[in-house]
Amino acid sequence: MFLGGVGEIGKNMTAIEYGNDIIVIDAGLTFPDEELPGIDLVIPDISYLVANRKKVRGILITHGHEDHVGGLPYLLKEVSAPVFGTKLTLALADNKLREHRLNKVDMRCVKPKDKIKLGCFGVEFINVNHSIAGAVALCIDTPQGRIFHSGDFKIDLTPVAGDQIDLPRISEIGREGVNLLLCESTNVERQGYTMSETVVGTTLDHLFAEHVNRRIIVATFASNVHRLQQIIDLAAKYRRKVALSGRSMLNVVDAAGKIGELNIPEGVLIDVEKIKNYFDREIVIVSTGSQGEPMSALTRMASGDFNKVTIGSNDTIIISASPIPGNEKMVYKVINNLYRKGANVVYESLEKIHVSGHACQEELKIMHSLLKPKFFIPVHGEYRHLKRHVQLAADLGMGENNMLICGIGNCVELTRETMQFGESVSSGSRLVDGGSLEDRENSEVMKDRKSLSEDGIFVITACVSERSGELLSEPEVINRGFVMPENADYASDIRQIVVGCASQVNVRGDRDNTEYKAAVQKSVKNFIYKKTKQNPVVMVNIIRI
Numbered sequence: 001m002f003l004g005g006v007g008e009i010g011k012n013m014t015a016i017e018y019g020n021d022i023i024v025i026d027a028g029l030t031f032p033d034e035e036l037p038g039i040d041l042v043i044p045d046i047s048y049l050v051a052n053r054k055k056v057r058g059i060l061i062t063h064g065h066e067d068h069v070g071g072l073p074y075l076l077k078e079v080s081a082p083v084f085g086t087k088l089t090l091a092l093a094d095n096k097l098r099e100h101r102l103n104k105v106d107m108r109c110v111k112p113k114d115k116i117k118l119g120c121f122g123v124e125f126i127n128v129n130h131s132i133a134g135a136v137a138l139c140i141d142t143p144q145g146r147i148f149h150s151g152d153f154k155i156d157l158t159p160v161a162g163d164q165i166d167l168p169r170i171s172e173i174g175r176e177g178v179n180l181l182l183c184e185s186t187n188v189e190r191q192g193y194t195m196s197e198t199v200v201g202t203t204l205d206h207l208f209a210e211h212v213n214r215r216i217i218v219a220t221f222a223s224n225v226h227r228l229q230q231i232i233d234l235a236a237k238y239r240r241k242v243a244l245s246g247r248s249m250l251n252v253v254d255a256a257g258k259i260g261e262l263n264i265p266e267g268v269l270i271d272v273e274k275i276k277n278y279f280d281r282e283i284v285i286v287s288t289g290s291q292g293e294p295m296s297a298l299t300r301m302a303s304g305d306f307n308k309v310t311i312g313s314n315d316t317i318i319i320s321a322s323p324i325p326g327n328e329k330m331v332y333k334v335i336n337n338l339y340r341k342g343a344n345v346v347y348e349s350l351e352k353i354h355v356s357g358h359a360c361q362e363e364l365k366i367m368h369s370l371l372k373p374k375f376f377i378p379v380h381g382e383y384r385h386l387k388r389h390v391q392l393a394a395d396l397g398m399g400e401n402n403m404l405i406c407g408i409g410n411c412v413e414l415t416r417e418t419m420q421f422g423e424s425v426s427s428g429s430r431l432v433d434g435g436s437l438e439d440r441e442n443s444e445v446m447k448d449r450k451s452l453s454e455d456g457i458f459v460i461t462a463c464v465s466e467r468s469g470e471l472l473s474e475p476e477v478i479n480r481g482f483v484m485p486e487n488a489d490y491a492s493d494i495r496q497i498v499v500g501c502a503s504q505v506n507v508r509g510d511r512d513n514t515e516y517k518a519a520v521q522k523s524v525k526n527f528i529y530k531k532t533k534q535n536p537v538v539m540v541n542i543i544r545i
Helices: 047-051 072-076 087-099 168-174 197-212 225-237 246-257 272-277 297-303 328-340 361-372 383-395 443-456 491-504 514-532
Strands: 002-004 011-017 021-025 041-044 054-062 083-085 107-109 115-118 123-129 137-142 145-149 180-184 216-220 241-245 282-287 317-319 343-347 375-379 412-414 420-421 429-433 436-438 458-466 476-480 537-544
Touching: 002 041, 002 083, 011 137, 021 123, 054 072, 054 115, 072 087, 072 420, 087 107, 087 246, 087 328, 123 168, 137 216, 145 168, 180 361, 180 476, 197 225, 197 317, 216 297, 225 241, 225 246, 225 282, 241 246, 241 272, 241 476, 246 537, 272 282, 282 297, 282 514, 297 328, 317 328, 328 343, 361 383, 458 514, 476 491, 514 537
Parallel strands: 021 054, 054 083, 083 107, 145 180, 180 375, 216 282, 216 317, 241 282, 317 343, 458 537
Antiparallel strands: 002 011, 011 021, 041 429, 115 123, 123 137, 137 145, 412 420, 429 436, 458 476
16 A cells, blocks of 8 residues: 555655555655645655554665655654664664654664565565665565565666665566566656766866865765765865764764764864864865755855855855755755855756766666566656656556556555555645644645735734623724735724624624624625635634623
């Protein structure tokens, strides 16, 4: 069953159930768009797992990116199960769990080629290449045949660190027989092969040599440990100190350093507070903010709101990332602000300073050809990606009746001979607002927030006599965030509406003010809409004296 990650990018979560056993693959999150004002995070609806919590035998995390591990604390608060992942994956997950005061989680470290048993399921972890260390694919043996889950992967024959993707084992698994392939689809629209991470290292080396007398600031994803290692190695080569900026950057470097995934020469790393003690040519600042996030370190530097780093004409800023779809406007706003401060900015359209961690078409074809699955379901992509991936599989000879495009909540019934849709499960999103969870995007809370953000609010206060039910004073009318037409003042009209409603209902007998408040609210909303075509939130307070 698919609880996230199909028909969308982010909040990946898939569950496999047989009899009294369930295993969960990934527990991701995504970040809200402008349609969800005030929301911090979006996670999958896990109500099916909560209702069947006693069946959950384990949670398998394919790698440590937010869209695969970020929702884990919220899942573990309601479902108790062991968590399996590689060393770096668990280190990053542990940081998140500690933030939520989850200190007693059963975390079990695995390595590629390890095999475990979870109820009726057998799971083997397969090494793959991705833009983060410790990524794995999953080979899952079930009573109804073998399922192969690719995780996020690419085929990098010259990885910066670690081993190549284990193509020999994947080929062997294909010869043994695969019933169902679940394969990621992120880059299915891109022809050819994804470039190796070493290409970025070569470009960065060139930029370090070219800008030898300038201060260098590199913005990249904190989770890209291989990219961080290349930057640290180049800093040591060019005799520069490295200062880290951004909480997530500090957390990842600390976690990766402790478990040996990052090799940091002694004396290279300094506190960002101490950069003023060095010449520009002696410093590299590694920062968060490659996506133009409003509160990130680079964004604050660009706007002049970051007191630890002041951007100037001797700075070269390297944005070593591609804008995630939807973030382009924020990214280019940051770039424009950096240019305004006199800095030299290098980004993807100018240099090869970023490569994807996801397989392009030819790599996907290799995965399909090696595994030769009987059935196929594309995952990890918007609908257009899933559709294109099905077309790619068809071009390789997969039969139309052997493939499904799934949406969130879809349940697929799989046997050794058949694959078909089953009864859907509860699905959607849960919204995280601070420490609170909102169960649905279309909840009354979100409807009110959208109305507030679009049309503002009117607050109406009226004092009435407890004894007679009559108004004791002129009603008070306040509005915020409402665009008033020029020369218009609706306060007096609204006061008359409040007075008129008092004569239409039995205010004295309406002890909890329900009838009176509803009448005022409806009448005021109708009045404002007729005048302006706007729908502000209308809040009515009745004070009885």
